[in-house]
Amino acid sequence: MIRNTATGYGLIAIAFHWTMALLIAGMLALGLYMTSLPPTAADTFWYYQLHKSFGFVVLALAVLRLVWRVVNPAPKLPSGMSAFEKFLAHAGHTGLYGLMLALPLTGWIMVSASPWNIPTVLFNTLPVPHLPVPAFLGDKPAAEALMKELHENGAWLLIALLVAHIAAALKHHFLSRDTTLQRMISTRPARANG
Template sequence: MIRNTATGYGYVAIAFHWTMALLILGMLAVGLYMTSLPQTDPLTFRLYQLHKSFGFVVLSLVVLRLGWRLINPAPKLPEGMKPWERLAAHLGHTGLYALLFLMPATGWLMVSASPWNIPTVVFNVLNIPHLPIPEALGTKEQAEGVFKTAHFYLAWFMIALVAVHVAAALKHHFINRDATLRRMVSTVPARDGG
């Protein structure tokens, strides 16, 4: 059961979902923690480098995941959901996909614009070039500020959206008692039609 069916997710979509969910929770936590440390703490620099490395893992995975998603439509939403709930589910998932891409993108642009010019070497092995920054954004400090602000607000937006997403998953499971959460955990619903 590699692929999704009309009633459930296959192994690949499930593996992508939970690997990336763990990575995102870790990235949000480390991002907030490292920015609360003093700049002179040696741990700060190490955590920043780790945050950047895992950020590129997220970016690579989301590209692969979106590719898989394009050739593997998601299962149908459960019967009985109201039209606004269906719309909210689609908008929420689209928003999460957009953030999975926008968070690493704004991070990459931020470090590319930074006057510190610190190289990004993923896990000390793979050198990532800096992106070109449009001159219209002003000095390096100003451009870095734009992307830093975007990264910050998008992070908080992501925290809020993930909280709503988790609440919705739990409501489906414990209140509606449908297969929504089960089908993101197991491939049985994909196999036997829910």
């Protein structure tokens, strides 16, 4: 089953979900690690280039995932969910998608505004041009500082949303005993546990 159905996710949606989950977890861990290093440490530059490289991969996959979701809507939420739970599910997914786009973009603008003018070369192969820094962000140091703050705070917000997302999936599986988690693991029709 490639496409989503009314009751389950297809292979493409499942592949997007788990690929991005691994990439984002790695990006968050790498970001926390590299920002703890002294700027003069031997490998600091390499870690930042790796973080930027995977950031562009996340951005590209997030755009593709959104396109896939538009042309291939997600399955319906379980009928046993309250209106409030459905609201939280939609709000959480909107936040996750928004941050999947916002974090790479704020990082790209931050690098573009940096007075250091350090190039971004994806995986030491493909150079990526800097973005023009919009005038309303102020001069380059002000724009860099703002984007840095947005990027860092966005990363912490993403961590909080991921924890909530995982907790909700486990709640659905172990307490509600519905098929929410099962349908993101397998394309086989899931049956509720009780």
